[in-house]
Amino acid sequence: MGAVTLSQVAQAAGVSLATASRVLNGSARTPGAGVAERVRDAAQALGYVANAQAQALARSSSGLLGLIVHDIADPYFSSIARGVQRVAQAEGRTLLLAGTDGGPAEERAALEVFASRRADAVVLAGSRQESPDNAALRREAERYLRNDGRLVLLGHALTDDASVLEIPHERLAGELADALIDDGARSFHLVGGPEGLLTSDQRLRGFRGALAARGLSEASLRRAAFGRDGGFAAGAALVPVLRESRQRGEWPVVFAANDRMAMGVAAALREQGLHAPSDYGLAGFDDIDTLRDFQPGLSTVHLPLEGIGAAAARVALGGEAEPVRGQVILRESTRRV
Amino acid sequence: MGAVTLSQVAQAAGVSLATASRVLNGSARTPGAGVAERVRDAAQALGYVANAQAQALARSSSGLLGLIVHDIADPYFSSIARGVQRVAQAEGRTLLLAGTDGGPAEERAALEVFASRRADAVVLAGSRQESPDNAALRREAERYLRNDGRLVLLGHALTDDASVLEIPHERLAGELADALIDDGARSFHLVGGPEGLLTSDQRLRGFRGALAARGLSEASLRRAAFGRDGGFAAGAALVPVLRESRQRGEWPVVFAANDRMAMGVAAALREQGLHAPSDYGLAGFDDIDTLRDFQPGLSTVHLPLEGIGAAAARVALGGEAEPVRGQVILRESTRRV
DNA sequence: AAAGTTTCGGAAAGCGCTTGCCAAGTGGCG
DNA sequence: CGCCACTTGGCAAGCGCTTTCCGAAACTTT
Incomplete structure (x- = not known):
């Protein structure tokens, strides 16, 4: 009851295995027209589907592209995944997906x-973080590379040999800070992920750097989980601080290291009757899809996530790396009234 | 330069290929402890990674689980994908992902x-729709099933032989309508996807059925693309209608066949100065993650999307189908002020 | 027309692994 | 001590396909 094999097709067409293979599965040599047609007809009639496993084994190239993300349900990663998937499909590769919830061990x-x-190539999309498990991950990566695998990291390097698609987190965060300062903001509260999470650290560093360059510094810095709930927690803790700031007549601006955190912050503050932009300013980072219907419109740094995924996939498939461009976008949440 | 093979490990350990295989890649027979250790050490030292392709070929079982979605960046699908991925990973399967943008041909x-x-099994998660390409899809499905593949459909049947994880769209939509009517709503405007899209059709049918059972009927029905932009378009078209309804002193309620459409509707109406729930009521369907930070809180039907994905994966892997439970959730958007 | 060239189908050797079968070794028991 | 029942490792036959190498046939060329 198993699937139809090439040799069955060959037999039905009255040709050898070799010929059938050449006809059906692309080869440098193209058999004569008559033979080819017979083979194709037989394949059609029998419902032949090539066994990709066997092909991979014989060809020693699997046509597989792997994608590793933290959480596929996170809009940040699902947008990237979409880009990767689009390119994979266009290039005739099959996409393997793994979710790790952020742990280097996973x-x-x-x-x-x-x-x-x-897998011919793997895109590793999660943010790196400091962890004792990193050494093992690095060893695994090196082994994979040694065995002719291609590995593309998003944002941060892991080993010298793997390609990296650089994302200018730091610079863009700086640009965001500059834009906010230009807009008149002077009092800043930062909300970031846990220390050691590279993406978060770079964004915070860029933001603080820009503040320092203008002779400013943040009024507070809070760290929490790098997601919506972390933002919520940080936001709850910020309530009294922001209230005091208001009483001093300031207009405090909260910068969260990603949009999800920013949304959590907004939710926590809203519960306490604080609203952006009237009571405080709020900015995030990433410009995830979700933001489209978020109120108030959230100022952020736009990252072309799907394009980043696509670019990473192209690099993984042997293409050239193209620089990632982000862009500061100011929306209502930092439009002081 | 290629990867280390089992036979290299066997040679290094001074045993036969068969023994090495039995030690490393799980077999009914377990070789003696001393030998086993030697083999394991050799494998470790050489950095052996089993070739899953070759194993699949020899075992004639690939350990692969396929997932087909419309759009992985859509929170509806990405939540489902998360569930599927979790189960796949837990069961030691590798997940293959494909995105189709909704076309039966793709x-x-x-x-x-x-x-x-x-692939040992495939979860087909997109909504079915009427299309001439369906016949080809059905044939492909039947062929896959004939070759011992397991196929699980989400929501709607495709062929008699494939399993279906039933989702009671119709019943739940009816329950939502009932709840709204109980809440005092009397004037309803429906917004759905294109005719022939089963998920949308079933939800509309359920909703209208419940209206009819209470002696009501919808004031209008609009169809558009089954996503945020479709909802936006429908919402824009609804503006005058809702205005008139308001002038008659009614409080119109818009039911969109999914949350993304509902969000689009809200955005379009907001642009025209109409706000829920003061000017109109709004309800969606799915309770996607995104809703968590959507204002006003959107009344909807909660579907345990991640759980649905997990359940589908379990069925695909040979488990029992457990019924999908949804639940009407009324939030602020239909709380008439 | 003979020799050289090209074309084309087929035989067979793998790709890396699993597993049925066999032979040798081990221990238990009468 | 001899026989039997197990263990345990190894041999070799695949799994389904690609691809190299051959030989035969079909053309050219002079």
Whole structure:
């Protein structure tokens, strides 16, 4: 009851295995027209579907592209995934997906799985973070690279040999800070992910750097989980601080290191009767899709997430890296009334 | 330069290929402890990673689970994908992902790709719709099933042989209508996807059925693309209608066949100065994650999307189907002031 | 027309692994 | 001590396909 094999097709067409293979599965040599047609007809009639596993084994190239993300349900990653998937499909590759919830240990495991599938290339999309497990991940990456795998990291390097699609978190965060200052903001509260999470750290560093360059510094810095709930927690803790700031006649601006945190902050503050932009300013980072219907419109740094995914996939498939461009976008949430 | 093979490990450990295989890649027979250790050490030292392709070929079972969605960046699908991925990972399967943008032709192609990879099972998550391409998709599905593949559909049947994880769209939409009527709503405007899109049709049918059962009927019905932009377009078209309804002293309620459409509707109406719930009521369907930070809180039908994905994956892997439970959730958007 | 060139189908050797079968070794028991 | 029942490792036959190498046939060329 198993699937139809090439040799069955060959037999039905009255040709050899080799000929059938050449006709059906693309080869340098193209058999004569008559033979080719017979083979194709037989394949059609039998409902032949080539066994990609066997092809991969024989060709020693699997046509597989792996994607490792923290959480596919997070709009940040799902947008990137969409880009990767689009390119993979266009290039005739099959996409393998793994979710790791951010742990380097899980990332290592996922990479090993992909390596065992002999994926031609892997895109590792999660933010790096400091962890004792990183050494193991790095070793796994090096082994994968040594076995002719291509590995593309998003944003941060892992080993010298893997390609990196650079994302200018730091610079863009600086530009955001500049834009806010130009807009008149003077009092800043920062909300970031846990220390050691590179994406978050770079954004905070860029923001603070820009403040310092203008002779300013942040009024407070809070760290929490790098997602909506972390933002909520940080926001709740910010309530009294912002209230005091208001009483001093200031208009405090909260910069959260990503949009999800910013949304959490907004939710927490809203619960306490504080609203942006009237009571405080709020800015995020990423410009995830979700923002489109978020009120008030959130000032942020736009990152072309789907394009980033696509670019990463192209690099993984042997293409050239193109620089990632982000852009500061000021919306209502920082429009002081 | 290629990867380390089992036979290299066997040689290094001074045992036969068969023994090495039994030690490393799980077999009914477990070799003696001393030998096992030698093999494991050798594997470790050489950095051996089993070739899953070759294993799949030899075992004739690939350990692959395919997932076909319309758009992985859509929170509806990405939540489902998360569930599928979680179960796949927990069960030691590798997840293949394909996005189709909703076309049955692309779904067929994706299914063929997964079939050629000899995926043990496939979850087809997109909504069915009437299309001439459906016949080809059905044939592909039947072929896949005939070749011992397992296929799980989400929501709607495709062929008699494929499992279906039923989602009671119709019943739940009816319950939502009932709840709204109980709340005092009397004037209803429906916004749905294109005719023939089963998910949308079932939800509309359920909603209208419940209206009819209470002696009501919808004041208008509009169809547009089954996403945020479609909702926006429909919302824009609704403006005059709702205005008139208001002038008659009514409080019109808009039911959109999914949350994304509802959000589009809200955006369009907001632009025209109409706000929920003061000017109109608004309800959606799905309770996607995004809703968490949407203002006003959107009344909807909660579907445990991640759980649905997980359940589908379990069925695909041979488990029992558990019924999908949804739940009407009334939030601020239909709380008449 | 003979020799050289090209074209084309087929045989067979892998790709890296699993597994049925066999032979040798081990221990238990009468 | 001899026989039997197990264990345990190894041999070899695949799994379904690609691809190299051959030989035969079909053309050219002079």
